[in-house]
Amino acid sequence: MTVAAALRRVAALTREPEFRRGLVDMSGMSVGVGAWGLVTGVAMVKSGMPLGVAVLMSLLVYAGSAQLVVVPLMAAGSPLWVVWLTACCVNLRFVIFSAMWRGYFGGLDRLRRCLIGYFSGDVVFVLFQRRFPDLRPRPEQLPYFMGATAINWTSWQLMSLLGMVLANEVPVHWGLGFAGVLALLGVLLSMLSDRIAWLAAGVAGAAAVAAFALPLKLNILVGIAAAVAVGLVLEAAYPRHSRIRSR
Amino acid sequence: MGFWESIVAILGLAVITVITRSFFLLPEREWPLPEWLKRGLRYAPLAALATVLVPELVMRDGALITTLADARLPALLAACAFYFWRHSILGTLVAGMAVYLPLHVGLGW
Numbered sequence: 001m002t003v004a005a006a007l008r009r010v011a012a013l014t015r016e017p018e019f020r021r022g023l024v025d026m027s028g029m030s031v032g033v034g035a036w037g038l039v040t041g042v043a044m045v046k047s048g049m050p051l052g053v054a055v056l057m058s059l060l061v062y063a064g065s066a067q068l069v070v071v072p073l074m075a076a077g078s079p080l081w082v083v084w085l086t087a088c089c090v091n092l093r094f095v096i097f098s099a100m101w102r103g104y105f106g107g108l109d110r111l112r113r114c115l116i117g118y119f120s121g122d123v124v125f126v127l128f129q130r131r132f133p134d135l136r137p138r139p140e141q142l143p144y145f146m147g148a149t150a151i152n153w154t155s156w157q158l159m160s161l162l163g164m165v166l167a168n169e170v171p172v173h174w175g176l177g178f179a180g181v182l183a184l185l186g187v188l189l190s191m192l193s194d195r196i197a198w199l200a201a202g203v204a205g206a207a208a209v210a211a212f213a214l215p216l217k218l219n220i221l222v223g224i225a226a227a228v229a230v231g232l233v234l235e236a237a238y239p240r241h242s243r244i245r246s247r
Numbered sequence: 248m249g250f251w252e253s254i255v256a257i258l259g260l261a262v263i264t265v266i267t268r269s270f271f272l273l274p275e276r277e278w279p280l281p282e283w284l285k286r287g288l289r290y291a292p293l294a295a296l297a298t299v300l301v302p303e304l305v306m307r308d309g310a311l312i313t314t315l316a317d318a319r320l321p322a323l324l325a326a327c328a329f330y331f332w333r334h335s336i337l338g339t340l341v342a343g344m345a346v347y348l349p350l351h352v353g354l355g356w
Contacts, residue, residue, distance in 0.1 A: 117269025205301030
């Protein structure tokens with residue numbers, strides 16, 4: 001594909017209404033995502049990682065929660081298999097999410113499916129699922145995904161780079177990462193559409209606190225499993241209370 | 248960890264990102280998931296949010312906070328109030344930080 005043809009395809013994509021909607025939806029989150037990127041960039045360089053290595057890690061690994069957990073391990077000189085196994089455990093929630101991505105994008109070829117997987121961070125997943133609650137493929141899903149991903153990737157990487165460069169200037173003790181927490185809080189509140197959703201979220205949060213002592217952020221998996229179970233049981237018991245649409 | 252070992256670690260971590268995030272997207276044929284699991288997975292996104300958020304809001308150093316003099320609690324109230332008033336995600340963040348930063352940086356809560 002020539003450069004001109006590639007540019008024409010990008011131009012056509014930017015005219016898609018759902019691409020723009022993805023941009024707009026993710027823009028509301030970009031301050032929070034950026035705040036996390038900044039904190040992660042600072043943490044990488046402050047651990048003693050050379051700037052070039054930190055840049056490579058941010059650009060290639062592109063997984064904030066895993067980076068934050070393994071950076072201290074790498075700084076301490078842990079064996080490679082410990083670093084990798086830890087990252088696998090922290091990323092286990094993405095394995096669950098990928099089952100849902102299959103329902104939306106299972107019809108694409110494998111390379112495209114892998115690219116979608118690679119770029120599907122937490123916030124993209126949540127916004128996407130909120131936009132398309134029905135788990136079935138629709139043509140406007142890919143433009144929406146690309147719009148949301150464009151903003152997510154850019155705000156994360158730019159702020160992460162800024163954090164690396166200004167590692168000693170950024171006042172991390174101000175608790176800037178809390179902005180990321182508040183951004184996710186807004187998304188969560190927007191998803192609590194009925195009583196079962198409130199209960200499922202409450203159970204997930206309580207389980208995550210109760211299981212906090214588990215290593216490798218496995219409390220996140222405990223919370224998700226508890227919420228899925230509670231949601232299913234309550235839907236079976238009170239079918240009319242659920243307004244999360246089924247397929 | 249030395250330079251080259253760091254590079255190898257990072258390449259491996261990138262592969263892990265691809266494999267975990269694409270796990271059920273990788274096989275050519277779809278693995279049939281039971282219908283109840285598909286229904287249950289609709290709760291996974293909000294559950295993932297809640298599991299990340301709640302510990303960040305009510306815990307410090309791995310234990311539940313025992314004091315109300317914590318900047319996160321009034322910030323949480325302000326953020327929720329703003330959300331239910333305006334339904335704006337960015338506004339929720341700004342309202343929460345407007346309460347959080349003075350209390351946290353100024354008073355050390």
